[in-house]
Amino acid sequence: xxxxDINGKSYQVDVAADVPLLWVIRERLKLxxxxxxxxxxxxxxxxxxxxxxxxxxCQTPVSEAQGKKITTIEGLPENHPVKKAWVxxxxxxxxxxxxxxxxxxxALLAEDPHPxxxxxxxxxxxxxxxxxxxxxxxxxxxxxxxxVKK
Amino acid sequence: xKDQITRRQFLKMSxxxxxxxxVAASPFxxxxxxxxxxxxxxxSFRPSAWLEVRSDNSVIxxxxxxxxxxxxxxxxxxxxADELDADWKNVLMQPAPAGDAYRDPVWGSQSTGGSSSIxxxxxxxxxxxxxAREMLLQAASKEWDVSIRECAVSLGTVRHIKTNxxxxxxxxxxxxxxxSVPQKPVLKKESQFRYIGTALPRLDTGxxxxxxxxxxxxxxxxxMLYAAIARPPAYQADLVxxxxxxxHAVAGVRAVVPIHSGMAICADTLDAAWKGREALKPVxxxxxxxxLSNESLEKEFTGQLDSKGVIARNxxxxxxxxxxxxxxxxxxxxxxxxxxxxxxxxxxxxHVRSDGCDIWAPTQNQxxxxxxxxxxxxxxxxxxxxxxxxxxxxxxxxxxxxFVEEALLLSLSTGKPVxxxxxxxxxxxxxxxxxxxxxxxxxxxDANGGATAWSHKIVxxxxxxxxxPAMVKNGIDNAAVEGLENMEYEIPNMNVEYVRMxxxxxxxxxxxxxxxHNAFTVESFVDELAHAADEDPLEFRLSLLKxxxxxxxxxxxxxEKAGWGKPLSKGQARGIAYHLxxxxxxxxxxxxxxxxxxxxxxxxxxxxxxxxxxxxxPAIVKAQMMGGIIMGLSAALKEKIEIAEGGIKSANxxxxxxxxxxxxxxxxxxxxxxxxxxGGIGEPGVPPIAPAVANAVFTxxxxxxxxxxxxxxxxxxxxxx
Numbered sequence: 125x126x127x128x129d130i131n132g133k134s135y136q137v138d139v140a141a142d143v144p145l146l147w148v149i150r151e152r153l154k155l156x157x158x159x160x161x162x163x164x165x166x167x168x169x170x171x172x173x174x175x176x177x178x179x180x181x182c183q184t185p186v187s188e189a190q191g192k193k194i195t196t197i198e199g200l201p202e203n204h205p206v207k208k209a210w211v212x213x214x215x216x217x218x219x220x221x222x223x224x225x226x227x228x229x230x231a232l233l234a235e236d237p238h239p240x241x242x243x244x245x246x247x248x249x250x251x252x253x254x255x256x257x258x259x260x261x262x263x264x265x266x267x268x269x270x271x272v273k274k
Numbered sequence: 275x276k277d278q279i280t281r282r283q284f285l286k287m288s289x290x291x292x293x294x295x296x297v298a299a300s301p302f303x304x305x306x307x308x309x310x311x312x313x314x315x316x317x318s319f320r321p322s323a324w325l326e327v328r329s330d331n332s333v334i335x336x337x338x339x340x341x342x343x344x345x346x347x348x349x350x351x352x353x354x355a356d357e358l359d360a361d362w363k364n365v366l367m368q369p370a371p372a373g374d375a376y377r378d379p380v381w382g383s384q385s386t387g388g389s390s391s392i393x394x395x396x397x398x399x400x401x402x403x404x405x406a407r408e409m410l411l412q413a414a415s416k417e418w419d420v421s422i423r424e425c426a427v428s429l430g431t432v433r434h435i436k437t438n439x440x441x442x443x444x445x446x447x448x449x450x451x452x453x454s455v456p457q458k459p460v461l462k463k464e465s466q467f468r469y470i471g472t473a474l475p476r477l478d479t480g481x482x483x484x485x486x487x488x489x490x491x492x493x494x495x496x497x498m499l500y501a502a503i504a505r506p507p508a509y510q511a512d513l514v515x516x517x518x519x520x521x522h523a524v525a526g527v528r529a530v531v532p533i534h535s536g537m538a539i540c541a542d543t544l545d546a547a548w549k550g551r552e553a554l555k556p557v558x559x560x561x562x563x564x565x566l567s568n569e570s571l572e573k574e575f576t577g578q579l580d581s582k583g584v585i586a587r588n589x590x591x592x593x594x595x596x597x598x599x600x601x602x603x604x605x606x607x608x609x610x611x612x613x614x615x616x617x618x619x620x621x622x623x624x625h626v627r628s629d630g631c632d633i634w635a636p637t638q639n640q641x642x643x644x645x646x647x648x649x650x651x652x653x654x655x656x657x658x659x660x661x662x663x664x665x666x667x668x669x670x671x672x673x674x675x676x677f678v679e680e681a682l683l684l685s686l687s688t689g690k691p692v693x694x695x696x697x698x699x700x701x702x703x704x705x706x707x708x709x710x711x712x713x714x715x716x717x718x719x720d721a722n723g724g725a726t727a728w729s730h731k732i733v734x735x736x737x738x739x740x741x742x743p744a745m746v747k748n749g750i751d752n753a754a755v756e757g758l759e760n761m762e763y764e765i766p767n768m769n770v771e772y773v774r775m776x777x778x779x780x781x782x783x784x785x786x787x788x789x790x791h792n793a794f795t796v797e798s799f800v801d802e803l804a805h806a807a808d809e810d811p812l813e814f815r816l817s818l819l820k821x822x823x824x825x826x827x828x829x830x831x832x833x834e835k836a837g838w839g840k841p842l843s844k845g846q847a848r849g850i851a852y853h854l855x856x857x858x859x860x861x862x863x864x865x866x867x868x869x870x871x872x873x874x875x876x877x878x879x880x881x882x883x884x885x886x887x888x889x890x891x892p893a894i895v896k897a898q899m900m901g902g903i904i905m906g907l908s909a910a911l912k913e914k915i916e917i918a919e920g921g922i923k924s925a926n927x928x929x930x931x932x933x934x935x936x937x938x939x940x941x942x943x944x945x946x947x948x949x950x951x952x953g954g955i956g957e958p959g960v961p962p963i964a965p966a967v968a969n970a971v972f973t974x975x976x977x978x979x980x981x982x983x984x985x986x987x988x989x990x991x992x993x994x995x
Contacts, residue, residue, distance in 0.1 A: 139543075139545065140545065143545040147544050147545055150491075150492075151500075151543070151544045152543075154494065155485075156485070156488070156489075156491075156492035157484070157485020157486065158485070159489075159491070159617070159618070159666070160491060160619065160695070161617050161618075161619070161698065162698040162926055162927050163697055163698055163926075164698070164926055164927070164928060166926060166927040166928055167617065167927055169617060196485070197484065197485030198484070198485050198486075202484060207483050207484065210479075210483045211475075211479050211480060211483055214475060214476060214479055214893060214897070215479075215483075216343075216476075216478070216479055216482040216483065217343030217344070217345075217897060217898075217901055218341075218342050218343030218616075218617065218618075218664070218665060218666050218667045218668075219343070219478065219481075219482030219483075219487050219664065219666070220489060220616075220617040220618045220664075220666030220667060221617045221666075222482055222483060223485040226483065245935050245936050246936075248935045249934050249935050249936050250934075251935070252617065252927060252932050252934065253617070254615060254616060254617045254667050254669075254905065254908075254932060255343045255617075255667065255901045255905070256900060256901035256902070256903065256904025256905050256908075256933070256938070257897075257900075257901065258904060258933075258934075258935045258938035259900060259904075259938060259940060259941050260897075260900075261935065262935070
């Protein structure tokens with residue numbers, strides 16, 4: 125049995141220690157907002173917070189997440205400034221990568237509320253978006269960070 | 275968002291509880307039907323749009339098109355709501371199930387593609403909304419016993435103008451539903467539009483931001499098994515040996531099932547299915563084409579330039595004109611196979627039972643899924659429920675039904691619901707790719723630099739011969755020559771020849787299809803002619819488009835907004851291109867710089883002008899242009915499927931790289947006001963970006979890029995040529 129603390133709730137899951145956290149969150153616990161994109165940590169769709177840091181859940185064996193605080197897109201409040209900025213800027217197109225983008229961005233702003241554009245790009249560069257919403261993601265992060273629309 | 279309901283349930287639910295309107299595409303044109311009339315008509319009509327006004331004032335609009343990012347879950351309801359004069363706050367949308375009722379009135383099939391959703395649905399949806407509005411007006415006038423002319427609608431209410439008495443639509447819905455449906459409702463004038471033409475926020479944003487939107491991969495069925503498939507590494511490679519026992523030894527593995535695409539493991543959990551696949555240790559024999567590679571294919575494609583093809587267009591006498599030209603250009607362009615690489619890998623959940631079947635699929639092709647399921651299961655179409663989820667990207671890939679077929683076969687074989695998720699590697703290596711192609715273009719200029727001749731021969735695989743063979747006319751696959759055979763440049767002698775090339779690599783529709791490659795060759799070559807004539811590339815184009823005002827307008831708008839001709843920072847250069855596809859004109863100006871040591875191209879800014887006729891939602895149009903530009907740029911700068919030893923070697927985002935944020939330019943989109951016929955918006959943003967960038971690279975370096983992608987080594991090679 126593996127014990128997990130996700131979005132402030134505790135879960136007991138009967139799963140092998142080496143199973144990626146992603147699949148436990150999605151397929152066992154049905155918190156499906158966290159997405160599978162590549163399985164090799166190259167796209168960022170599976171990003172969650174582990175003890176406040178943005179991590180690729182497809183690269184995290186579930187056993188390593190034990191005893192840590194895990195936050196998924198469902199656990200980020202609806203009125204979180206990053207979510208609000210995403211709505212205001214109408215970032216999503218297909219929307220599939222966006223939970224990962226939002227988790228990645230919110231971890232950055234938690235650590236540095238006013239990052240430079242270069243820092244934003246560096247921090248977000250591991251998250252792919254095939255629909256090409258990058259310019260809007262940048263605007264939304266700026267909005268969440270400064271409260272000012274471009 | 276409401277759960278999906280079947281058409282029968284919909285009718286049952288709506289009968290007597292509100293007003294419902296269907297639009298039927300009949301041989302005599304569009305017909306409007308109420309729910310009661312529809313039941314009487316049976317199934318001989320094809321109602322293609324639905325709206326329902328409920329007694330609680332909610333307006334439920336059923337959308338028959340798949341949402342893959344292009345905004346149809348918002349733009350299509352806007353059209354209905356506008357004609358109905360509904361209060362947008364009360365509008366809910368629900369995805370349509372698969373069924374005859376929801377076939378596209380133009381295509382006759384329920385599917386999403388070709389940038390056609392608004393173009394095909396605009397009229398039927400407006401009629402549905404207008405008919406319901408007139409019925410609600412009529413119901414109110416009857417209640418008040420006054421003339422309809424004394425009543426007016428506004429935001430979900432009907433008022434008696436003199437007395438200011440008021441009913442909400444919900445209060446009238448029941449009574450209106452008993453009235454016969456007007457067949458020729460009066461549509462609003464454009465000046466009366468309330469929603470059409472405005473940037474209403476998308477209805478799906480909140481769910482997508484909160485992780486609540488349900489994609490195909492988010493489907494679950496009680497008691498389901500997870501499936502994983504071991505697939506051959508090369509085309510037509512046979513399975514020589516594998517260890518069924520070892521797979522079964524993995525706890526949770528329930529079945530090892532051979533299917534046409536490989537060996538499937540079905541297990542209680544996803545991790546057991548994947549571990550079972552590992553344990554299977556399949557050994558594959560060499561494929562049927564052990565020498566197939568990018569190099570072998572390019573040699574073959576190029577060799578085919580000497581073959582005789584079919585003539586797709588022939589104006590004037592191109593041979594004589596070339597012979598007499600004062601200046602001739604003769605060049606070859608080479609483009610690669612591309613993967614769709616939707617962020618959501620292919621997946622499907624299916625449950626086949628003796629008396630019915632449920633399929634949860636992110637699909638662009640509900641009719642295809644329905645027909646496939648009927649064929650495989652022997653069930654009647656009405657026993658099959660296709661639940662269309664959100665699509666994590668489509669771009670044409672999800673028009674195919676290969677992933678649905680696998681899930682259905684595995685559910686049939688195991689007797690259980692089956693959830694199949696492809697790994698990224700399976701998705702990349704089992705795609706139906708944007709065709710590779712090679713073009714030889716010869717152009718002629720007269721002594722004054724005027725273009726007199728254009729001969730264009732393209733060697734390209736055929737998509738339509740597999741997907742819609744009946745649409746290949748006289749040996750011409752329109753997908754291969756679109757953008758060539760309808761090229762607008764006014765050159766008196768023009769010839770387009772198509773050589774069909776069949777290879778083991780399957781090809782399919784990829785966002786903007788033939789225009790994704792033909793815009794590159796045409797707009798690069800016209801630029802070559804302009805420079806050969808020593809003319810400004812913009813002016814040269816305009817001089818060849820005297821009778822094409824829409825083309826000229828997007829070109830001049832994009833140029834003006836981009837500051838064409840004005841100085842740039844040192845090392846930067848502009849390039850321009852335009853293309854007509856799916857009924858829309860798009861021009862783009864790219865500002866780039868090139869690192870002359872490494873060959874690295876950086877795109878700083880793209881300015882876009884689009885004329886897509888009447889606009890439903892300008893914010894969505896702009897977003898689609900931006901997205902198309904960035905996806906097109908990703909292909910132009912980085913993407914190429916690697917083929918070796920008879921199979922696809924590109925496997926994941928480590929070796930098939932997509933554009934990242936650090937490489938994405940600023941994008942500035944301008945919508946040209948237009949009263950012209952509506953064009954599409956999902957695809958037309960893609961085609962002009964690759965040539966706009968290549969043309970800018972030429973201006974920056976004098977190196978002409980005739981091969982994509984523009985990786986640094988390709989640019990360096992062009993600079994040395």
